[in-house]
Amino acid sequence: MKKENFAFHGTVDTTVVFLKLAIILLILIGNSIALIVSATISLLILLYEGKKYADKLAYVVFDEEYEDLLSNIREEVRGIRVENNDYSSTRIKIDNVLENYDIPMTFLETKVTSNQVIFYYGLGFTIVNNRKKFTKISQVENIKPEIELALGESIRLIPEKNKLGIAIINPEFKSLSFKEMVNEKNYKQIVKKYADGLPFCLGYDLNDNVVCGDATNFPHLLIAGETNSGKSNALQVFMTSMLMNKKVNELKLVLADFKLVELVAFKNSEHLIGNIAYEVDEFHAQLEYLLKVMQQRLEKMQKIGAKNIQEYNASSKEKLPFILFVIEELSSIMLIDDSKLKSELENKLSVLASKCRATGIHIVITTQKPNKKVITGLIKTNIPGRLALKVIADVDSQLIIGNSDATKLLGSGDALLNGKRLQVAFLDTGVQEEYIK
Ligand SMILES: Nc1ncnc2c1ncn2[C@@H]1O[C@H](COP(=O)(O)OP(=O)(O)O)[C@@H](O)[C@H]1O
Numbered sequence: 001m002k003k004e005n006f007a008f009h010g011t012v013d014t015t016v017v018f019l020k021l022a023i024i025l026l027i028l029i030g031n032s033i034a035l036i037v038s039a040t041i042s043l044l045i046l047l048y049e050g051k052k053y054a055d056k057l058a059y060v061v062f063d064e065e066y067e068d069l070l071s072n073i074r075e076e077v078r079g080i081r082v083e084n085n086d087y088s089s090t091r092i093k094i095d096n097v098l099e100n101y102d103i104p105m106t107f108l109e110t111k112v113t114s115n116q117v118i119f120y121y122g123l124g125f126t127i128v129n130n131r132k133k134f135t136k137i138s139q140v141e142n143i144k145p146e147i148e149l150a151l152g153e154s155i156r157l158i159p160e161k162n163k164l165g166i167a168i169i170n171p172e173f174k175s176l177s178f179k180e181m182v183n184e185k186n187y188k189q190i191v192k193k194y195a196d197g198l199p200f201c202l203g204y205d206l207n208d209n210v211v212c213g214d215a216t217n218f219p220h221l222l223i224a225g226e227t228n229s230g231k232s233n234a235l236q237v238f239m240t241s242m243l244m245n246k247k248v249n250e251l252k253l254v255l256a257d258f259k260l261v262e263l264v265a266f267k268n269s270e271h272l273i274g275n276i277a278y279e280v281d282e283f284h285a286q287l288e289y290l291l292k293v294m295q296q297r298l299e300k301m302q303k304i305g306a307k308n309i310q311e312y313n314a315s316s317k318e319k320l321p322f323i324l325f326v327i328e329e330l331s332s333i334m335l336i337d338d339s340k341l342k343s344e345l346e347n348k349l350s351v352l353a354s355k356c357r358a359t360g361i362h363i364v365i366t367t368q369k370p371n372k373k374v375i376t377g378l379i380k381t382n383i384p385g386r387l388a389l390k391v392i393a394d395v396d397s398q399l400i401i402g403n404s405d406a407t408k409l410l411g412s413g414d415a416l417l418n419g420k421r422l423q424v425a426f427l428d429t430g431v432q433e434e435y436i437k
């Protein structure tokens with residue numbers, strides 16, 4: 001903006017000279033023609049110089065600020081706004097804590113994504129005994145509780161090249177709607193790409209690209225996180241996006257819902273095999289049924305030498321549907337009192353999980369109690385896919401994903417899908433019926 005002032009001054013200076021000239025001519029000649037002539041010349045010069053300086057201004061911006069301008073535009077195209085002034089009170093609080101603990105870091109910029117606000121700092125240095133001592137990220141990690149105390153909310157540290165991001169949940173966070181997600185061009189392309197498998201979409205990554213995948217690659221998924229972290233919503237998004245792309249004869253559902261109300265949207269779905277199981281006995285029956293289906297399918301595939309269901313369907317008249325087996329709240333089974341029955345169920349589930357993949361049976365399990373009693377070694381190894389939502393305890397995060405990253409998630413569908421960060425889209429149950437046949 002400095003340059004703009006400069007351009008304006010130049011033009012005014014010249015104009016003033018000509019106005020003075022007009023006054024002198026007026027005094028000398030004393031007629032109004034001189035005034036009109038001088039005023040016209042001044043006006044022309046004003047227009048000419050204005051254009052000249054406007055050109056110069058564009059040039060100067062190009063020279064000095066073009067790169068910044070360009071990167072801002074790039075960010076905006078990707079759906080990330082770069083803020084300059086907003087959230088400054090939060091930033092000042094962070095600055096104060098850093099200063100109180102003598103951690104030299106320079107604030108760089110604030111980035112606002114759809115679900116979080118990230119304050120980026122450059123890692124600075126102090127001079128100790130004539131030597132530069134650079135800031136370590138561990139110094140900031142050590143005072144994380146102090147920053148959280150000052151802000152009154154949890155933060156997440158994001159180390160990037162030569163800078164450190166301190167993220168809070170965006171107070172203006174608007175959930176990303178499922179409806180919008182499934183209308184994205186990107187979504188349609190990916191679904192097409194995985195048409196032979198089991199395409200699903202869950203939400204958006206940090207660059208606001210749709211995150212999709214093929215469930216046949218997992219092959220089974222564990223959705224874990226504390227109460228209210230967004231597990232049920234994620235499960236609904238997963239199932240609904242999958243059902244949307246498969247006909248009734250291509251995908252079947254076997255559902256167990258120990259929370260009784262979570263899968264009610266699918267109660268009358270034509271994809272459903274049998275009824276939703278609400279009791280342990282009913283679940284047991286489902287397991288036996290699926291083990292039998294798996295066995296039959298394995299024999300059929302063996303007969304014609306097919307390695308998996310896709311190969312079988314390609315070379316046989318009979319088309320076998322995929323089957324999605326959903327267990328909402330695993331702890332209901334793993335924490336039953338009858339230890340003999342418990343281990344029988346655990347064993348059957350593990351056998352199923354270890355062998356059913358090729359036969360087109362895929363398992364999705366949710367739990368809000370990601371501890372060793374629920375996610376036993378047997379289950380852990382046989383259910384390799386992970387959708388981690390926010391958990392509180394470090395040990396729980398370690399158990400689900402082998403590190404503490406799930407404790408750093410912000411809740412409300414902020415998730416890690418096999419290590420990849422994403423924001424799960426929000427499925428309004430009111431619109432869900434449109435998608436479930
Ligand atoms: N992806 C999301 N986007 C926005 N809000 C969400 C999202 N997932 C969950 N929430 C919010 O959190 C609440 C709890 O979600 P829910 O899926 O029932 O959690 P859980 O099953 O882990 O207890 C929802 O009612 C909603 O308000």
Ligand SMILES: [Mg+2]
Pocket residue numbers: 231232233262
């Ligand atoms: Mg739930």
